[in-house]
Amino acid sequence: MTQADHILLSGGPAELGRRHGAARSHQLRAFLDDSLARLNHLLDEPVSLDALRPTINAHREAITHQTPDLAAEIDGLAQGAGITPDEAMLLQIRREILGYRRVPTRGDCTTYARAGEVVAQTVDLNGDLDDQIAVLEVAPAESGRRSLLLSFAGLLGYLGMNSDGLAIGLNLVLGGRWRPGLPPYLAIRHLLDNAGDVDEALKLLSGLRLTSSRSLTLCSPGKAAYVEILGGETRVVEGAQTVHTNHYLHPDLAPDDELNVFARNSSLRRLQACTAELADLPAAADAEEHFAVLSSPPICVPDDGDIRLERTVAAVVMHPGQGRMHVRPGDPSRSRTHVFTLR
Template sequence: MSAALEVPVIECVGDSFAIGYQHGERLAARLRAFLADGLGRLDRLLPAPVTPSGLAPATIAYRRAVSAALPDLAAEVEGLAAGAGITSEQAWLLQIRREIMGYQRVPTSGDCTTYARLGSGAHPTVLAQTVDLNGDLDDQIAVLRISRQDSPRTVLLLSFGGLLGYLGVNSDGLAIGLNLVLGGDWRPGVPPYLAIRHLLDTCATAARAVEMLRTIPLASSRSLTLADPVDSYCVEAIESSIHLVAQGDSVHTNHFLHPDLVARDELNVFARNASIRRHTACTSTLAALPSTAGVPAHFDLLCQPPIRVPDHGDIRRERTVAAVVLTPADRRLHLRPGDPAHTETLAFQL
């Protein structure tokens, strides 16, 4: 195992604009270079190159939708732009990259594998997942510690390429992970990454976060796994309709599990078969994992094939660019950045 990759840790304190400004200022050079690389590498991921002017209508539509639903996060995007020395449009582009990519039908062997296991006694609840992304985003990882001046709640967040939200845990012990699922109409609304950040900002429990999620006009389909020290929920979202898949222990990959949504699954056959294999492997391996297993054992699980997806040398294909083990009871985020089979564990705590 090699040494851990360097991961910036950014302390963000104050009002929404200030939090965004500190994030952008710390990563200014990296974000500008990322945008200069084919608009955040979109040119290498999409069938045809894109331009800022061509993306302007979508950027405006998403900005309006987020500003109406989550004005605090809209203000944070503006702070990100000011701090990084980029335009407002570029800062919004960083938030909606995945929405712009839409349904990716490139045959692939991976996207995220996520599971939750409720604890008992001295053995705490665990929410763990691989992070499988295309675009070679290992170099865009950052960890944010966020303290809003109007709230006693703090948030520990894993971010990629200037995203205000991705996955994480808050000081109440609410942890949230996610999986891509493909279905329904993707449309201007709140990107699920920003919705996750809003839930971490505002909710103390997994149950409350599920209730709050039902009020957010989501832009695209996702599965979320939400856990606190005593409870856990796995839900699937499609066109802002939230379907409960499981309460308690759960495993999710990238195909719909709720019976009402199976027929609406748009995952291509290659990706679906890979998703089923990962789901089966994770379910069986987790069942054999002792309840006394610690964080290293959970990383060992996440590094097993086919759960861990290696680099095939194609930037368009998803691969495992990080693995995370969240422990809500002690508000810790354990991270292996890059290929988790070859990097050491970093631990962050609120």
Template sequence: MTIPYVPMAGTAYQRGVRHGQVRGAALRAFLDDGLTRIEHLLSEPVDRTTLADTLARYDAAIGRAVPEFAEEIRGLADGAGLTRAEAVLLQARREILGYRRIPTAGDCTTYARCGADPVMAQTVDLNGDLDDQIAVLDTGHALVLSFGGLLGYLGLNRAGLAVGLNLVLGGQWGPGLPPYLAIRHLLDVCDSVPDAVKRLRDLPLASSRSITLCDRDQAGFVEVLDGATRWHASPEPVHTNHFLDPDLAERDEINVFARNSSLRRYDACRSALAGLPAGAAAEEHFALLSRPPICVPDNGDIRRERTVAAVVAFPRRGELHVRPGDPSRSATEVFRLAATDPGSGVGSGA
């Protein structure tokens, strides 16, 4: 498959309109497919009245945290022909699903290396068969991997910062800034790992996450749980889906089967990374990400997480290398930050 590329420029509203225009047909089909496939994943029907109220509270929380996102969501809705509530649902979909109603078996393996040519790499493991919803957004300042109309997910920026993520489970989830959007905000405004760590501590995140950060000088991860943040610096951080901070680990709510998967992937990734030479090429990183147990195969159950993409980001180069779907079966597409504005056409997959 060819990954859709969305060059975005102008005001926040104009960026949203462009996103919606390019992805509108796919997003409308996604919403029509069991309400972004939520109804295929839950065991009980969605209460539309309760959902409308919840989405209104997410909308307000997002606008308070990052006012520009309220405008970008408005533009996304207008460009794609959606209601505002539908555009907000695309941003808060994972929080709406929650974690107590959806048994989680695995969700991403991430690692990074700082240095002269820093790299951040990860698998993206999601349920809902979301590999058909992938896109790359080019804001001119950042390259952002997106799924299903999200304003953000993971990526890199022109300042040389890369940001990835892992699902970790715990605490109360509720209206706030979805971590995917928080990552986009970090890419929009931060120029270093310390800056991103500081800003992340002030964001009212809607749900628990581990966020991996990498630039030339530093790398590490921030685990977030109920407003508490724990920063762990490392020249080669590895993270899967269990809390690594000793204090937060006591509140981990990952189920035993998912924890076993997380531990296997964590150990396998650390071992493989130790054997990967400094300065390894993107294809060497993809070889690591494509092997089991790090790559999670499709077992045919839409409710189970599987690897729907793999990413290798070189932030100093401004390069985002992506393999859509199962990375052991797909070809690499390369996206580069444009030398000028994103409307120039430079930056599309090569």
């Protein structure tokens, strides 16, 4: 059964990276050696590290400018894992290198939040990434704020929650021009490091130049919201309960949605199914009741053996007020729950 490694990280930025890299060195080396982080299993045309260096350098410059601590942590990751700085950076921008995928897909995350209570979601990815799952518990030096983060293949962030009670999930949405900047996964880490609630996170987010389109779902005591991002445009929708899949919901951004028709149909079905399931879910539902929602079709996307297609590789239920992250690695309908608690 797929496991989720639990990695405790503390110290300054470089030390956080070194500890992360050392803990995952064998896995990261093997992953990079597997058709260049499996990119060449997924792209129509093969790429090489040499060919990607201009892209890597452009992103490095943007990341260093906006979040110098994360840039230092990426360098520390390279040192700890015994990989090159370019390889460590490649792991952070891998999704941006894949870019838009206009082939038929069946899933790419279903996320919901209830204000002050829970953020829950499936994680739908291609590339068979359920063997690359880790949960990072991060305690930066000289900071009283700590975070629990779900990570894949050396990412410094993906989704997570912090000790102030802020939780953040995400969905891929497609639109606008993708460009060198701060990858959304690293932006989530930056928000959890530096924001205590939804309002602070949204204010920080407004000052960042992101690489690519996303929707982020945020929850802290008393508030839940999602923010859709398209180029330099953002739209925020607050509610006692929010549900998001993979198409733009805000009418200002929906006309620029680039999701292909097959993926859009899947996104609509999952949005409708999740909304219906939540109507019957009690306000005091526990993690296992939330996993029952996340494990049901069409919300849970099964594996059909094609590495190129998205499938559910994990499901997560975060109770930020309790400091608990519940993770089912792999297909959540077939795996057991792992519980991680902020210390």
